[in-house]
Amino acid sequence: MTALDLSSPVAVVGTGTMGQGIAQVALVAGHPVRLYDAAPGRARQAADAIGARLDRLVEKERLTADERDAARARLRPVDELTGLAGCALVVEAVLERLDVKQELFRALEDVVPDDCLLATNTSSLSVTAIGGALRAPGRFVGLHFFNPAPLLPLVEVVSGFATDVTSATRAYETARAWGKTPVACADTPGFIVNRVARPFYAEAFAVYESQGADPATVDAVLRESGGFRMGPFELTDLIGQDVNESVTHSVWRSFFQDVRFTPSLAQRRLVESGRLGRKTGHGWYDHGEGAERPEPHTAEPAEPPAYVVAEGDLGPASELLALIREAGIEVREEDEDNGTRLVLPGGGQLVLADGQTSVEFRDVVYFDLALDYRGATRIALSHARNTSPATVAEATGLFQALGKKVSVIGDVPGMIVARTVARIIDLAVDAVAKGVATEEDVDTAMRLGVNYPLGPLEWSRRLGSGWACSVLDNLHQCDQSGRYAPSLALYRHAYASDRREGTS
Ligand SMILES: NC(=O)c1ccc[n+]([C@@H]2O[C@H](COP(=O)([O-])OP(=O)(O)OC[C@H]3O[C@@H](n4cnc5c(N)ncnc54)[C@H](O)[C@@H]3O)[C@@H](O)[C@H]2O)c1
Secondary structure (H helix, E strand, O other): OOOOOOOOOEEEEOOOHHHHHHHHHHHHHOOOEEEEOOOOOHHHHHHHHHHHHHHHHHHOOOOOHHHHHHHHHHEEEOOOHHHHOOOOEEEEOOOOOHHHHHHHHHHHHOOOOOOOEEEEOOOOOOHHHHHOOOOOHHHEEEEEEOOOOOOOOEEEEEEOOOOOHHHHHHHHHHHHHOOOEEEEEEOOOOOOHHHHOHHHHHHHHHHHHOOOOOHHHHHHHHHHOOOOOOOHHHHHHHHOHHHHHHHHHHHHHHOOOOHHHOOOHHHHHHHHOOOOEHHHOEOOOEOOOOOOOOOOOOOOOOOOOOEEEEEOOOHHHOHHHHHHHHOOOEEEEEOOOOOOEEEOOOOOEEEEOOOOOHHHOOOEEEEOOOOOOOOOOEEEEEEOOOOOHHHHHHHHHHHHHOOOEEEEEOOOOOOOHHHHHHHHHHHHHHHHHOOOOOHHHHHHHHHHHHOOOOOHHHHHHHHOOOHHHHHHHHHHHHHOOOOOOOOHHHHHHHHHHHHHOOOO
16 A cells, blocks of 8 residues: 555645644645635635745745745635545544534545545544544544644554554555654554653652652753653643643543543643643743743752762663762772662662652662763752751762752652653553554654653663563552552563563
């Protein structure tokens, strides 16, 4: 099955933000494109807006003037749905309402030829439910573009329950021919990206709700230690708190209120207060004229220890030993079966966040997971009430000597990066096990759809496949709500890799 022929007309119905972007993509790829919108005059306005964007592409020398003129000549707004007769593909990007989309596709079935591919750009509705209204749902597929469609490469090609393999393949190949990176996925709440990404927001909000750290500190730790391009608080201010919350609600409801997707009370209050983010001038942060961005909590300079004793294998944090030596601090290595930690000269211990609370331990400081300890510019530390100030100072001085800023946060099990990454890995592994998409497609979707520094499966391989399961097991012991209970798939993932590594 090949992509649609470039001479085949493509229709875009609903010419708002997404419709215009998708139309531009199909147009620049070389198709004749027709635009239809229910609001009178809107399709014509959209054609003008697309024309203006093509002009900008010419100015940026990404399109020649001849190519722009030819593209403009291929673009045609129509006033009636019947103007879409003869199209080979219709991509719908209208209001996000099931009844509106179903009614539209029912009407389209009477207009377009029998072999016309019908696609929805819905981000939260069930593709199966929209297609369920059709006489011939086999040709109906989800084509989920990301905003802005001309710039973002990812397209989730969603097969509903009744979608024919040939239709899904044709949609996939067509997206690829348009220069996009398609990923194939089953019709599940949130598809790949919006399903697997939920903990990125939820865990940050949970840390904030438990008074573990303020938004600026959580954002800084996830950026500077986790390697994420933006933190969840600043990102949701950009997306719009109402939009982000509505995706969370939709995924949670669609999973029959699965506790792993429970929305955040703090975000609910923010939305109720009308603080929707940049668009209202205030969200988690104040975006008003001249407003100053709060600084993340950063510890004052402290004396580094003269040496550390490294006991056992530090696992994902092993790289630290080389960094400590490079900073001129002696590392005394001791084999130890009884745990893995750095012991400080004063007797205090530094332990990588493992999902446990430090309440039960004496004189322990936890440090958070980093994507790459060498590249990280900030490290979060947490400790119990009974940890001595001298131990916290030694731990702070140690990371500062490695050139890192230090943020001391509250005693939050799993800290910030570790709990977030562990939960993302769990949802990714679970999605693969449930046939939502392949490992490769899940990784591609998360890197391209939300700019994650690594795909979750790749991340899990780097951390050791049992790492996420063990962190979540510990978090589950602290929390007991089920939110952190590792999926069966994650247990299998951990066990299978243990077997491969021959550790029993
Ligand atoms: N905005 C995003 O970031 C984004 C990203 C991915 C997917 N989506 C999905 O894309 C779709 C469109 O979103 P948008 O942000 O472009 O919305 P939008 O409000 O910018 O545009 C929707 C357009 O559809 C038109 N419309 C409404 N009902 C119609 C009908 N029955 N027939 C024809 N036209 C109709 C409206 O007049 C409007 O021009 C939604 O399903 C949304 O979930 C949005």
